[in-house]
Amino acid sequence: MNIVEVQQVTKRYGDFTALDAVSLTVPQGCVFGLLGPNGAGKTTLIRILMRISCQDEGQVLFNGHPLSGEDVYDMGYLPEERGLYKKMKTGEQAIYLARLKGLSRDEAYTRLCEKFEQFGMMEWWNRPVEELSKGMQQKVQFITTILHKPSFLILDEPFSGFDPINANLLKEEVLKLKQEGTTIVLSTHNMASVEEICDHIALINRSRKILEGDIFEVKNRFKKNLFSVETSCCPDELVRLLQQQYQICSQKSGDYYTRFEVQIPETKTSNDLLGLFMQYGDIHSFNEILPTMNDIFIEQVEYANQQSSHEE
């Protein structure tokens, strides 16, 4: 079941095309990483999903039906550029924002107290927002984003501006929401957090989607048959054979071990490699090295840019 389906969506601002026939699907209950370089069109896409702006062509389906105004109450959005009314009291403001999302005053109050308690912010309830630290303001904002328990949540760069402790708190909160069944779209440049919490990703570059899929599947798609092997001894014979049949990417020797990074050519399998090592000593570890999201991001974006410059 897909909660959101974007079909051939195009958005133009004057002569500039911000989104060019972008299609992607967000499966229900996953954390979906929306990736792309600055200015690629991520925010434009998010704004279309939130019905802040409207696409010129194509359509967006939400739970199978075309996105409508009512759906917005089932969505939460934490924009990249965050702000609150500076002079308004924190608690009052949070209640106001929650009520705009359709909660009753009492409901908003009860849930807020709970969240404020959890984030240790109760004492700030009656202070104007301008007296809060930046991180604290971010927390307030995150709380107001999820307070109405949306089934679809968009977080644009949620980790920026947080210290490691609070970033972790936020990460746990995101994973908890996922467990509760919330679908989360995460737009970020922080690839480490993508690896950690995303299930699906889509990569947008220069207004076009260039990559989409399950994160494990994507990594496998771009794997280079690279294996890391740690063995107890390393006779010259082994090194010679490896050089002949495989390709050694790196070799590192310690007192009691040697570690190789070996790329397997298409004619061989990992079992062949393992068999070779087994003849020469004890194997401490043997595992495949999958490309990091960081590598894939850089490689794919550069590849796409080359392609498009060839076209021109």
Place this chain on the structure above:
Amino acid sequence: MKNKTFLIISREYLTRIKKKSFIIITVLVPILLVAMIVLPVLLVSLSEQQQFSRILVVDESEIFINNFKDNANYSFSYRSGNIEQIKNEAFDQNYDVVLQILSNSQAMKSNIYYKKNLPSGLQSEVENQMDDIFFNQLLKDSLKIDPVKFEDMQRLAKSESVTIQIDENGVEKERDSTINQLFGMFCGLFLYFIIVIFASQVLRGVLEEKTNRIVEVLISSVRPMQLLVGKIVGIALVGLTQMAIWAVLSMTILVGLQFAAPNLFTPGTVEEMPAYSSTGGMLSESADLSVSPDNIFEMIQNYFPVSFGVIIFCFVFFFVVGYLIYSTLYAATGSVVDNESDSQQYTMPITIPLLLAIVFVPTISTNPDGALAFWLSMIPLTSPIAMMVRLPSGVHAWELALSMGLAVAFLVFCIWFAAKVYRVGIMTYGKKPSWRTIFRWLRET
């Protein structure tokens, strides 16, 4: 959906009402307003209740002896002899002032000696009486005319005129056009200030939401139009609340004063006021008029060609329409710029007509039926102010209706314009859009 708009209205309204500055201004303005009305009356009545002065006259010319007239504030006694000696004794004998009239009768010269302070008005009182006495003396001695007869003749020769306006139904009413003009100017200027004050609050509000980026969160919950309507209506309600409190407070203070000092507004004192002196005719007709606020209204009612109810209705109408026109345009401005100083470039075309209206207020009020007054009260950007200036002097019903109709039609256009610009503007940062870009927004749906 309606619920959301109401929520926004109540936030805009409550945050402004709770501000200290709002409370201070709301309380202060009526006090100042009443002070402006009451102080002149108070000053006049205070100067009348001045201390009693005893004056010792040392008349070396001998023309004035026993000719000064005692009245409520002054009593005159006469003595002759050495001025130095009299001066020394007089102040011990409870005289406040010693008046020495010098013997040289060519020019009536006199010295007024006093200790401590000279009661205000004493000098002019003395001079006036001396003029009269000397004039009578001249009549008697040089022209051989009996001063009493002369005074009778003078009274007979006095003319008095009353201005009377005949309205459309042929009903005649006594009028004083200066009061109408003053009142019209007051209404126009007052309307100008409140329109500018509250419309620019809308500008600042829109700008605040845009610069602190909360607008993106808000727009993901409500439609831009709801946000805009909520803000404009919320601030309008703040304005109306403030005016209602002003009206009630001013009335309360006036009534309170009436009880505290019942004599303050008696016709006698009112007549002394320069502004009312020309209405003397009317006041004397109803001499038993002890002015309670009801009677003030009756008085006003008698004096304006347009009923007071109509004026209040029009004032509220033109405030609402004028405010809506300017606030929607200001909101559109606030949405396209990133900071307040940039906004002036865009507000210029709309503030210039407003300033023109203000510049021409005196012209309109002195010639309320002239061509300039007519056209300014028809053009929607100036009409609220120009019409309010003209109204107390009387305006044809069709002119008023046309002016109101044009204003409302223009307002509809403004709402359409602002809605288009605002929706795109609030999400656009960085480069200030050119007029051409804004026109492109208008064409897009």
